[in-house]
Amino acid sequence: MVVLFFVVILTLAALAVHVGVWRLAAPRLHTRALAIIFLGVLAAGLGASFSGLLPHLSAIEAVHVALTYVVGGLAYICFYSAIEENSPSTLIVEFTAAAGTDGRQLDEYRTIINDDLLIGSRFHALLRDGFVREQSGTYDLTAKGVRTARIFTATSRLLDLSGTG
Amino acid sequence: MTWHESVALASVPIVAQTLVTVLHLVLTRLRPAWLPWQSLAVASAAGVVFAVGMTVAIVDHGSSLDLACYVILNSGASVAFAFGYFNFVNLNYTSLRVRLLRELAHRSGGFTVDDIMRQYNAGVALDLRLARLVKAGELRFDGTRYYLGSSRKFLSIGRTVRVVRGVLGVRPQEPKSVKCGEVERS
Numbered sequence: 001m002v003v004l005f006f007v008v009i010l011t012l013a014a015l016a017v018h019v020g021v022w023r024l025a026a027p028r029l030h031t032r033a034l035a036i037i038f039l040g041v042l043a044a045g046l047g048a049s050f051s052g053l054l055p056h057l058s059a060i061e062a063v064h065v066a067l068t069y070v071v072g073g074l075a076y077i078c079f080y081s082a083i084e085e086n087s088p089s090t091l092i093v094e095f096t097a098a099a100g101t102d103g104r105q106l107d108e109y110r111t112i113i114n115d116d117l118l119i120g121s122r123f124h125a126l127l128r129d130g131f132v133r134e135q136s137g138t139y140d141l142t143a144k145g146v147r148t149a150r151i152f153t154a155t156s157r158l159l160d161l162s163g164t165g
Numbered sequence: 166m167t168w169h170e171s172v173a174l175a176s177v178p179i180v181a182q183t184l185v186t187v188l189h190l191v192l193t194r195l196r197p198a199w200l201p202w203q204s205l206a207v208a209s210a211a212g213v214v215f216a217v218g219m220t221v222a223i224v225d226h227g228s229s230l231d232l233a234c235y236v237i238l239n240s241g242a243s244v245a246f247a248f249g250y251f252n253f254v255n256l257n258y259t260s261l262r263v264r265l266l267r268e269l270a271h272r273s274g275g276f277t278v279d280d281i282m283r284q285y286n287a288g289v290a291l292d293l294r295l296a297r298l299v300k301a302g303e304l305r306f307d308g309t310r311y312y313l314g315s316s317r318k319f320l321s322i323g324r325t326v327r328v329v330r331g332v333l334g335v336r337p338q339e340p341k342s343v344k345c346g347e348v349e350r351s
Contacts, residue, residue: 004234007241022333060168064175068242071178075245078252082326086337089259089294090326093303093319096311103310109295115287122262123278131266138275141266149270152256152263159193159201159257 002055006045006065009054011072014041030084031077038073042066085121088113166231170223174235177219178242185212185247189254200301201258209247216243259297261290 017037027033046062048054057065082090095112096104126132131145141149166174185208192204220239224232256263268284269276295311298304302316313320330336 001230001234004238007238019333022335026333026335058171060171060175064171064238067175067178068238068245071242071245071249075248078249081252082322083329083333083335084337087322088261088290089298089303090319090323092291092294092298093313094323096304097313097320101312103307103312105310106291106295109291109311110287113287113291113294115282118261118287118290119265119281119285122265123281126262126265132269135275138277139269140272140275141269145266146270148263149266153267153270155253156257156267158190159254160197 002057003061003064003068005055006049006057006061007068007072010041010045010065010069013045014038014073015076017041030080034073034077034080038070038077042069086117088118091117166224166227173223174220174239177216177223177239178246180219181212181216181239181243182246182250184215185209185243185250188212189250201254202301205247205251205254209244209251212247213240213243216240 014037017040018034021027021033021037045054046057046066049057049062091112092109095109099108123132126145127134127139130142131148132139133142188211189204189208192199192208193201196204216239217236220235221232224235227235264285265281269281272280295304295306298319299306299311299314301318302314303319305312305314
């Protein structure tokens with residue numbers, strides 16, 4: 001029971017800190033800030049347990065707490081990416097819903113789904129996050145970009161995918 | 166509870182996720198006609214059932230309260246693991262950033278934004294997305310117009326995202342210009 005108690009308390013504490021920080025001044029790099037908050041709260045919680053401020057955890061219970069809490073935190077970070085940016089698929093469905101029973105023609109979608117939304121924002125993000133670099137007017141992948149591309153190429157082969165995106 | 170039982174309990178979500186990954190890979194090969202989400206849903210459900218079963222088997226002589234707590238904990242961790250895996254797999258299917266990275270990796274000697282736009286632009290992406298949403302039942306196409314389909318998953322996700330944005334006071338990032346020469350490090 002103490003493991004569940006810790007996971008619930010730490011998760012609620014991390015979410016409270018997250019909402020508080022975002023309300024005061026949302027950080028520029030959201031994912032990194034979320035990771036720091038979640039790991040900081042975990043360290044504080046385990047420290048409080050070992051120092052006697054919170055119920056004592058054995059070493060294996062601490063591992064169980066950390067594992068479950070970190071997995072939950074990562075799942076939240078995945079969900080958060082949908083909050084950060086508009087998903088084109090969700091925009092399309094909401095745009096269709098707004099038309100009600102009249103529906104939409106293909107041309108109408110071009111007013112909301114354009115190159116700036118689809119390509120511009122993502123290309124800026126690749127530059128900002130260090131996957132792509134500029135060199136005298138042209139761009140190429142950084143080592144980090146090449147590694148990431150290899151991971152996803154291998155995964156796509158494993159899942160037998162092509163022509164997605 | 167013995168040390169071995171505690172270790173076994175903590176390992177359950179990891180073993181369950183390994184099962185989910187293997188089962189998903191097997192299903193994508195054995196059932197290529199299934200939608201990607203179907204094989205993921207079946208594999209994830211199997212993982213959660215496995216996690217609950219293993220937890221019950223390990224805590225067989227504990228109190229009911231302990232058993233309930235560990236079942237909640239390990240099934241919750243397994244769901245979170247499966248959600249993370251779903252997102253990783255989903256990136257391969259739908260992420261434009263991943264698609265861009267994979268295509269750019271094949272170009273040697275650098276590229277310009279115009280190079281990207283020639284190969285990949287909103288027109289192509291829109292056609293792909295609409296076809297995928299129709300296939301998933303999110304939209305219905307009668308040959309001339311698109312209507313809301315029977316599945317309302319994306320609509321529910323959109324509403325949830327708006328609620329969370331309201332709580333956090335977050336606005337989605339504004340689209341950035343893709344015009345040549347305007348892409349700058351922000």
